[in-house]
Structure formats: C-alpha cells, structure tokens
Amino acid sequence: MKNPKIPKPTIKRLAMYYRCLENKKSMGLQKTSSKELAESLHIKASQIRKDLSYFGEFGKRGVGYDIDKLQSSIKTILGLNKKWNVAVIGVGNLGSAIANYTGLEKNGFFIKAGFDKDKTKIGTQISAGVLVYDMKDISKVCTEKNIEIAILTVPAEVAQKVADQLVKTGIKGILNFAPTSLTLPENIAVENVDFTISLKALTYDIVSNNDIYEIED
Amino acid sequence: MKNPKIPKPTIKRLAMYYRCLENKKSMGLQKTSSKELAESLHIKASQIRKDLSYFGEFGKRGVGYDIDKLQSSIKTILGLNKKWNVAVIGVGNLGSAIANYTGLEKNGFFIKAGFDKDKTKIGTQISAGVLVYDMKDISKVCTEKNIEIAILTVPAEVAQKVADQLVKTGIKGILNFAPTSLTLPENIAVENVDFTISLKALTYDIVSNNDIYEIED
Numbered sequence: 001m002k003n004p005k006i007p008k009p010t011i012k013r014l015a016m017y018y019r020c021l022e023n024k025k026s027m028g029l030q031k032t033s034s035k036e037l038a039e040s041l042h043i044k045a046s047q048i049r050k051d052l053s054y055f056g057e058f059g060k061r062g063v064g065y066d067i068d069k070l071q072s073s074i075k076t077i078l079g080l081n082k083k084w085n086v087a088v089i090g091v092g093n094l095g096s097a098i099a100n101y102t103g104l105e106k107n108g109f110f111i112k113a114g115f116d117k118d119k120t121k122i123g124t125q126i127s128a129g130v131l132v133y134d135m136k137d138i139s140k141v142c143t144e145k146n147i148e149i150a151i152l153t154v155p156a157e158v159a160q161k162v163a164d165q166l167v168k169t170g171i172k173g174i175l176n177f178a179p180t181s182l183t184l185p186e187n188i189a190v191e192n193v194d195f196t197i198s199l200k201a202l203t204y205d206i207v208s209n210n211d212i213y214e215i216e217d
Numbered sequence: 218m219k220n221p222k223i224p225k226p227t228i229k230r231l232a233m234y235y236r237c238l239e240n241k242k243s244m245g246l247q248k249t250s251s252k253e254l255a256e257s258l259h260i261k262a263s264q265i266r267k268d269l270s271y272f273g274e275f276g277k278r279g280v281g282y283d284i285d286k287l288q289s290s291i292k293t294i295l296g297l298n299k300k301w302n303v304a305v306i307g308v309g310n311l312g313s314a315i316a317n318y319t320g321l322e323k324n325g326f327f328i329k330a331g332f333d334k335d336k337t338k339i340g341t342q343i344s345a346g347v348l349v350y351d352m353k354d355i356s357k358v359c360t361e362k363n364i365e366i367a368i369l370t371v372p373a374e375v376a377q378k379v380a381d382q383l384v385k386t387g388i389k390g391i392l393n394f395a396p397t398s399l400t401l402p403e404n405i406a407v408e409n410v411d412f413t414i415s416l417k418a419l420t421y422d423i424v425s426n427n428d429i430y431e432i433e434d
Contacts, residue, residue, distance in 0.1 A: 015413075018417070019396065019414075042398055078418075078421045078424075084420060093311075093314030094311070097309065097311035109413075173420070174419075175416055177412075179320060189422035193410070195410050196232075197229055197236075199321075199324070199326055199366070199408070200295045200297060201228045202390045202391075202392055203296035203366075204294065205406035207296030
C-alpha cells in the first residue's frame with residue numbers, strides 16, 4: 001500500500017508464482033522459465049518477467065530460474081519467511097472452513113484463536129487444539145497470544161466495531177470477508193475478500209464473451 | 218476476458234461500486250458523486266471516473282450521478298440483470314458457507330444444486346430446499362437444471378477432472394476455490410478465489426509498510 005510503484009495485481013501474481021514454484025519443486029524440478037510458469041498459470045511470460053523485474057534480477061536469459069532461489073526471494077518479498085499468529089473472528093461455516101484449511105501452516109499462518117459471541121461455540125475447538133474464545137475477550141486474548149493477523153468473518157453490521165477493537169490490540173493486518181469497507185488507520189494492512197465480487201466479474205466475462213461472439217464471430 | 222481494453226481490476230471495482238450504490242440507496246439517497254463513492258470505498262475519485270468512462274457518460278460534472286440510473290447501468294454491464302442458475306460442487310464447510318450466503322439471491326445468483334461424493338451428504342439439503350446430489354450425476358443434474366455457473370470447492374487434486382465434466386454440461390463459468398489453475402476452453406469464464414493469495418498480499422503490505430517506515434520516517 002505504501003509503495004506506489006508496485007501494483008497490487010503484481011503482488012497477487014507473485015503469490016501465484018510462489019505457489020506454482022512450490023508445485024514444480026514437489027514434482028522434483030530444479031529449474032524453470034518464465035515461459036513454463038506462464039504455461040502453468042495461463043498468463044503471459046512477459047507479464048511474469050515484468051512483475052519480477054520490480055524486485056531485481058532473478059533469472060538468466062536462456063537459462064531460466066533456479067526454482068529454490070526464486071521461491072526463496074519471493075518468500076522474503078511477501079513476508080512469508082516468518083511465522084504469523086492468526087485469529088479467526090466469527091466461527092461460522094466460513095470461519096471454520098478457513099481455520100481448517102490445510103494450506104495455512106505450510107505458508108506460515110498459524111491459527112491461534114477463534115472468537116465468537118455464540119455461547120455454545122465458546123470453549124470448543126475451531127481447529128485441532130485451537131480454542132474458540134468469547135468475542136468480548138478479543139482484546140485480552142489477542143494481546144496475550146500476540147495475534148498479528150485477524151481473519152474477519154463476522155456479519156457486515158458488526159465488522160467495523162470488531163475491527164476497531166482489533167486495531168487497539170496491536171494487530172498488523174486484517175483479512176476482511178465481511179461485505180463492507182473498513183475504515184482503518186494507515187499502518188494497518190487490509191485485504192478484502194468478497195466472493196460475490198468475483199461472481200460478478202465472472203458474469204461480466206460470460207456476458208461480454210457472448211456479446212463479442214454475436215458481434216464478431 | 219475477450220475485451221482487452223477493459224482491465225480486470227476495473228470490472229472488480231464496478232462490482233464494488235454496485236454494492237456501494239446499493240448501500241446508499243438503502244440509506245434513502247438518490248444522488249451521489251465520484252467523490253462520495255471514493256470516500257465510502259477508500260479509493261481515488263479519479264479512478265472511479267476513469268473506470269466508468271470505459272462504458273460511457275454516466276454523471277454530469279458538478280451534478281453527480283443518479284444512483285438508480287448508474288446502478289442499473291452497472292447491473293447490465295456486469296450481467297446482473299438476469300437470474301443465474303448456480304451449483305456448488307463440494308459440500309464441505311466452505312461450500313456450505315457459500316450456499317447459505319444471504320447476498321447471493323439478492324444479486325441474482327440462485328443455488329439450484331449441491332454435489333458431493335460423500336454418501337452421508339447426498340440427499341441432504343445444502344441450503345433451504347436445495348438438495349445435495351451424487352458427484353457422479355453432475356452431468357445429468359446440471360443439464361436438467363440448466364446450471365450456468367459452478368462454484369468449485371473440491372480438493373485441488375480433483376478440480377480439473379470435475380471442471381472437465383462441468384464443461385461438457387454446457388456450463389458458462391466457474392468460480393474456482395480449489396487452489397490450482399484450471400485449463401478450460403476459451404469460451405468458459407473462470408475466476409479464481411484463493412484466500413491464501415490474499416493473505417500473502419496482506420503480509421506483503423505489513424512487511425513493506427514496516428520497511429518503508431524504517432527507511433523514510
């Protein structure tokens with residue numbers, strides 16, 4: 001957010017490259033190229049080279065990338081070379097699905113607590129060995145457990161209020177699933193995830209694909 | 218996808234404007250401006266004007282936008298002026314969370330079927346009045362129910378195989394939650410939702426915020 005030179009889509013693609021390199025490594029590969037990455041990810045090789053060029057020189061022309069080295073560089077750029085303490089706020093179906101997603105720990109994200117206001121959920125486990133706490137203890141528990149990232153899956157109506165409480169606990173970032181824009185201090189990072197926006201981008205593609213077929217084909 | 222002139226982030230922001238206009242309407246407002254929208258959404262007014270300019274002239278300088286008219290235009294652009302028949306493939310926590318999201322029908326997305334291979338889930342309801350079918354009946358049920366959009370929440374290992382089956386049923390688009398890139402025919406729209414990529418974009422922001430504070434402040 002603070003570095004205006006690097007577009008947000010570049011950062012999201014870096015995360016995609018990281019995952020793709022992980023896959024290639026697990027297949028026993030040691031070298032790859034922008035062309036191979038491009039084929040795996042269905043984007044242009046020139047886009048990949050441009051994205052990486054923001055951060056330095058990674059491969060050699062005609063030789064390609066050393067998978068380990070490139071992955072390690074992207075890991076550092078994305079802040080994935082440390083462990084992150086994460087809390088899930090709102091333990092419904094979505095919060096439970098996220099807390100039990102097997103890819104989290106592999107990427108350095110460790111769920112340390114869940115929070116809900118539903119008395120029947122408090123004291124249960126949101127994932128193996130991780131307790132659900134009372135929403136009203138957010139401040140105390142997040143501070144104690146040194147929570148750095150909150151995954152917010154509460155209803156839109158209460159999202160800002162909960163976010164304000166989280167900010168006071170010294171949290172560094174919020175992954176916001178609540179369908180509302182949060183107002184946060186400049187130094188708090190926020191990413192909004194709204195799958196209905198992705199659904200609308202999908203229907204746009206469907207509709208505009210069809211229009212173009214009618215006009216041009 | 219087919220219209221190279223309109224960037225994907227513009228489309229996603231259109232969906233955000235749509236939601237924001239909906240909120241303003243529910244507050245009883247009739248007029249708004251790029252400045253007001255910008256303040257609600259924490260983006261630049263010039264960005265909003267630029268995004269809308271791809272699609273024509275919507276407001277008058279100094280007068281602003283008629284909320285109803287602008288919303289109706291965006292609705293048409295995004296393909297939301299029709300009802301979409303949707304199936305959820307994979308009825309775990311995530312699939313259930315999505316199927317029961319109250320914002321879907323409001324936006325024209327109607328869940329018509331769930332699919333799972335787990336025998337204990339088949340025949341149960343994924344949401345009120347909507348049945349879970351056997352994964353092996355995808356082809357028959359999707360064709361019968363005229364499913365246009367599939368929300369894919371199956372494990373990465375089987376995602377491509379399931380997507381191939383869906384393509385044969387005449388589906389138009391896939392919202393893919395499986396953490397893998399799908400290879401699909403050109404005329405099938407696809408949107409990938411991977412919240413770990415959003416988490417990584419978040420940690421990038423956190424880390425780069427901190428770096429910049431150390432260097433510049």
